Amino acid sequence: MTEDSDTTLPRPMVVSIRHARREDLVELNEMIGLLAAHHGDPSTTTVEKLRRDLFGPTPWISALVADGGEGLLGYAILVPLYRADEGRRGMELHQLFVRDGQRGNGIGHHLISRARDVARQAGCDYLSVSAATGNFAAHRFYEQLEFIPRPVTGMRFLQALA
Structure with a gap:
């Protein structure tokens, strides 16, 4: 090698x-908007709503982020679940x-691994995630991570509270 040649290899990005x-x-609000747009949905969340739901007097969700040092690369939002008939706690991986x-x-694998840790620390027995019926890439991704597909049965009903 000559003295002029550059032997320094690029360092891999460290993600926490x-x-x-x-x-x-x-940045979290921006990424939520990007995910909504990817699915063809509008996003009406705001930084203020996220502040309320993550850090308000009654936190409603928790969020994990993948920090690349110069910005966020991804996120996972977790929401508690409960199966009253079994007395079991769970955690919904609401968005990835x-x-x-x-x-x-x-990065997705690492976010899910940390989500499992958070769920275990909260005393949960299971981690749940859903994916749209035709989203086969997501289905394969979750199955590769040992999530077991379960059929969705019944209807979900909603009522607006004024």
Whole structure:
């Protein structure tokens, strides 16, 4: 090798999976909008709603983020579940998102691994996730991570509260 040649290889990006912080809210809100747009849905969430739901007097959700050091690369939102007939606690992986250009790098796997840890620490017996009927890539992804497909039965009813 000559003295002129560059022998330095690029360092791999270090990604940390951590709980969301207040300073993450703008980027988290942006990524929620990107996921909604990917599914053809509008997003009406705001930074204020996220602040309320993550850090308010009665936190409603928890969020994990994949921090690449110069910005967030993805997130997972968790919501508690309960099966009263069994007395079992669970955690719903409500949303999982990794930015374009970062998919396939293991970030989703790491977010799910940390979500499992959070659920176990909360005393949960199971982690649940759903994917749209035709989203076969998501189905394969979750099955690869040892989620077991279960049929959805019945109807879900909603009533607006004024």
